[in-house]
Amino acid sequence: MAVREAEPIAVEEARRRCFEWASPREVVRVPLVEAVGCYLARGPELPEDVPPFDRSLKDGYAVRAADTAGASDGTPVSLIVIEEVAAGGWPTRTVEPGTAVRTMTGAPVAPGADAVVPLENVRLPEGSAGREGDRIELVIPARAGDEIQRRGDDLPKGSSPVGAGERLGPREAAVLATAGVLEVEVVRRLRVAVLSTGDELLSGPGPLRPGQIRNSNGPMLAAMMRMEGWDVRDLGQCSDRVESVVQAVRGALESGDVVVTTGAVSVGDYDVVPHAMERLGMKLLFQKVAIRPGKPMTVGVKGDRIWFALPGNPASTFVTAHLFLLPTLRKMAGARVWDALRTIAVLKGRPSEGPIPLTRYWRARVWLEAGRAVVDAGREQLSAAISSFLGANALVEVPPGEDPRVGEAVAVWWLDVPPAPIGY
Amino acid sequence: MAVREAEPIAVEEARRRCFEWASPREVVRVPLVEAVGCYLARGPELPEDVPPFDRSLKDGYAVRAADTAGASDGTPVSLIVIEEVAAGGWPTRTVEPGTAVRTMTGAPVAPGADAVVPLENVRLPEGSAGREGDRIELVIPARAGDEIQRRGDDLPKGSSPVGAGERLGPREAAVLATAGVLEVEVVRRLRVAVLSTGDELLSGPGPLRPGQIRNSNGPMLAAMMRMEGWDVRDLGQCSDRVESVVQAVRGALESGDVVVTTGAVSVGDYDVVPHAMERLGMKLLFQKVAIRPGKPMTVGVKGDRIWFALPGNPASTFVTAHLFLLPTLRKMAGARVWDALRTIAVLKGRPSEGPIPLTRYWRARVWLEAGRAVVDAGREQLSAAISSFLGANALVEVPPGEDPRVGEAVAVWWLDVPPAPIGY
Numbered sequence: 001m002a003v004r005e006a007e008p009i010a011v012e013e014a015r016r017r018c019f020e021w022a023s024p025r026e027v028v029r030v031p032l033v034e035a036v037g038c039y040l041a042r043g044p045e046l047p048e049d050v051p052p053f054d055r056s057l058k059d060g061y062a063v064r065a066a067d068t069a070g071a072s073d074g075t076p077v078s079l080i081v082i083e084e085v086a087a088g089g090w091p092t093r094t095v096e097p098g099t100a101v102r103t104m105t106g107a108p109v110a111p112g113a114d115a116v117v118p119l120e121n122v123r124l125p126e127g128s129a130g131r132e133g134d135r136i137e138l139v140i141p142a143r144a145g146d147e148i149q150r151r152g153d154d155l156p157k158g159s160s161p162v163g164a165g166e167r168l169g170p171r172e173a174a175v176l177a178t179a180g181v182l183e184v185e186v187v188r189r190l191r192v193a194v195l196s197t198g199d200e201l202l203s204g205p206g207p208l209r210p211g212q213i214r215n216s217n218g219p220m221l222a223a224m225m226r227m228e229g230w231d232v233r234d235l236g237q238c239s240d241r242v243e244s245v246v247q248a249v250r251g252a253l254e255s256g257d258v259v260v261t262t263g264a265v266s267v268g269d270y271d272v273v274p275h276a277m278e279r280l281g282m283k284l285l286f287q288k289v290a291i292r293p294g295k296p297m298t299v300g301v302k303g304d305r306i307w308f309a310l311p312g313n314p315a316s317t318f319v320t321a322h323l324f325l326l327p328t329l330r331k332m333a334g335a336r337v338w339d340a341l342r343t344i345a346v347l348k349g350r351p352s353e354g355p356i357p358l359t360r361y362w363r364a365r366v367w368l369e370a371g372r373a374v375v376d377a378g379r380e381q382l383s384a385a386i387s388s389f390l391g392a393n394a395l396v397e398v399p400p401g402e403d404p405r406v407g408e409a410v411a412v413w414w415l416d417v418p419p420a421p422i423g424y
Numbered sequence: 425m426a427v428r429e430a431e432p433i434a435v436e437e438a439r440r441r442c443f444e445w446a447s448p449r450e451v452v453r454v455p456l457v458e459a460v461g462c463y464l465a466r467g468p469e470l471p472e473d474v475p476p477f478d479r480s481l482k483d484g485y486a487v488r489a490a491d492t493a494g495a496s497d498g499t500p501v502s503l504i505v506i507e508e509v510a511a512g513g514w515p516t517r518t519v520e521p522g523t524a525v526r527t528m529t530g531a532p533v534a535p536g537a538d539a540v541v542p543l544e545n546v547r548l549p550e551g552s553a554g555r556e557g558d559r560i561e562l563v564i565p566a567r568a569g570d571e572i573q574r575r576g577d578d579l580p581k582g583s584s585p586v587g588a589g590e591r592l593g594p595r596e597a598a599v600l601a602t603a604g605v606l607e608v609e610v611v612r613r614l615r616v617a618v619l620s621t622g623d624e625l626l627s628g629p630g631p632l633r634p635g636q637i638r639n640s641n642g643p644m645l646a647a648m649m650r651m652e653g654w655d656v657r658d659l660g661q662c663s664d665r666v667e668s669v670v671q672a673v674r675g676a677l678e679s680g681d682v683v684v685t686t687g688a689v690s691v692g693d694y695d696v697v698p699h700a701m702e703r704l705g706m707k708l709l710f711q712k713v714a715i716r717p718g719k720p721m722t723v724g725v726k727g728d729r730i731w732f733a734l735p736g737n738p739a740s741t742f743v744t745a746h747l748f749l750l751p752t753l754r755k756m757a758g759a760r761v762w763d764a765l766r767t768i769a770v771l772k773g774r775p776s777e778g779p780i781p782l783t784r785y786w787r788a789r790v791w792l793e794a795g796r797a798v799v800d801a802g803r804e805q806l807s808a809a810i811s812s813f814l815g816a817n818a819l820v821e822v823p824p825g826e827d828p829r830v831g832e833a834v835a836v837w838w839l840d841v842p843p844a845p846i847g848y
Contacts, residue, residue, distance in 0.1 A: 173646075
């Protein structure tokens, strides 16, 4: 029973042990759109220049800037239009002195030209429609480079603007697609099994027997991890006896990367997780963390599989899932940045409780007031209070022994803000 | 060709017209976990009290507080343990004076008892294990209500803590599941078709023909809307001739709620959207918006279907998708709050360009510095620059004629922050 006597370790040390252990799963090559929500295993080298040719930024006329020197209302420069090029077309003529090529937005700029004059800056002489064979008049001098985006100016071939560990979202999809990257190497989606332990739980429908309560941790964890894009199997519940837990977790570990259980971890008469880990030959990463709620949080590993045994109290599950489970799993999924946004905020409300020698986490709501983060932790912080989840988009972190007052700055995890994508 | 002469309208007016038109799609009843990411059509009335019975918050002993009056180290109160109740169990005995029921965390509190004394506050006399038939000693008086969560205290039956229009995420799933709501009525997932127009585009793999560019808007939009949880069909591309666009959009409108096209909207020779909308019998909501980038943005509706014709320039697509498309679609998907977070932030960097009589939107990066929002819009803001998307998690909004300097406060849309969930 030595495992029962573990001393709680600091939250930073517990997180460090998880992150040190966690490594990305296998790399798969998939079409770009199927990779949405996954993390890049490698930052692809762009195979093409963007744009792939010198391109007009406006509907207008490709001209030689030198031709237009001195153009003014009184002394217009007259050019003859020798060709028309639409986006998708390709010029066949070269712009010689005295000529211009009508060039639409996105169309290639004809050789010989070094500027594009927008339609609205061009005057059409009597009888001219500004089309091939017509004359146009310029009344403002053009400068070399005007309204032209040079080949490779936006994204040069061979560069890697989106790095390994970035999450593939719409912006990354646009950047990669435009340079011809239509398949990417990403870390495959995690496979996670969720299991709630406890004879008191009812997971399915139907009336509660006396003494039973509904399983809320299973649906919460499943929803949380589905929103990350992972494959989540909700195994429902099992008895919190060692034998049942060992059997259920063994099966889940064989088919998945991660097993998340809730319950059966604390020091009561029927707590079984440390023993089950022993029976499964797992190495304990830690057994208790000096936090409230969530102190009996236990993590075990075996090979490349990990078992997060979260405490059964809903608030403990909520807090430990955000502090340990999600960031560790994001790292396993290949993320370069795995934590939610951490900042400081002015405390607007707090629960009535005194300091303790543990790191406290208050479920709270953070928002911006005139550009400044403020946070309200005034709701009931009871571990068993699920109502404290309503609107809780943040955790206030209170170090051991501290007891911040309303109006003071506190450390806050902003849970809804995704890990930062790309360095800017 | 009257449609071509439309005056641009203000961004607020254009958004108002979209939101006024948009109404939620049909309501479906689905299991809770399948509803993840959907918006609730109705806030369910909780069918059960949470907790469903008076419940112990600690491992300990259910006692009569009156019995413990005057308990101290010198004058302990001795009680006899008459029963043991685990979580999931149900007491069969009543706590009479001089008795206690051993009661584990989450277990029902036996009738007669009005307080729970935690294990750690109980002394065991010589030979007692504190189990049924043993005696225990209390050395601190208990107060009525100690460590008991009363039936319905957390969430009372009949209340509706999660309202219509809230997005179903992990917190909402926990709150509803715990009160026995295992199915919810949500607005069904949107069906969206994405179509890129332009003969210059290459959507699939293979080398570019001279003058062609890659389709990046399609993958970007598809990724954006997949991350919202909607059913997105990427129809690839079609020619930007009226006939092709009419045909492609007609088919897409029949099978989906929304068609999003890019390109073919501006005043060039080959622009066709207004004509196509006319041919399809659609009502124009607006044809131009006084913004940059994105001015030729056009929206048409017919019955309960909507066509967003976004400009083809990638930056225009990016900006208009965030300002018009996503919020309108979120409202159609049942959201109560459809916009991303809007706040003010201190401007850290800005592009070199002068004021214009349009509302400008700069792709930018927002973050928190010591709890205060700051934003950097120092990247190239060219409409055709896809590299400007890298790390752009925000849009800086600059009103017509204004030209904020570095160090000033500006309005910012924080694109990655989801619409606020529940009022707190």
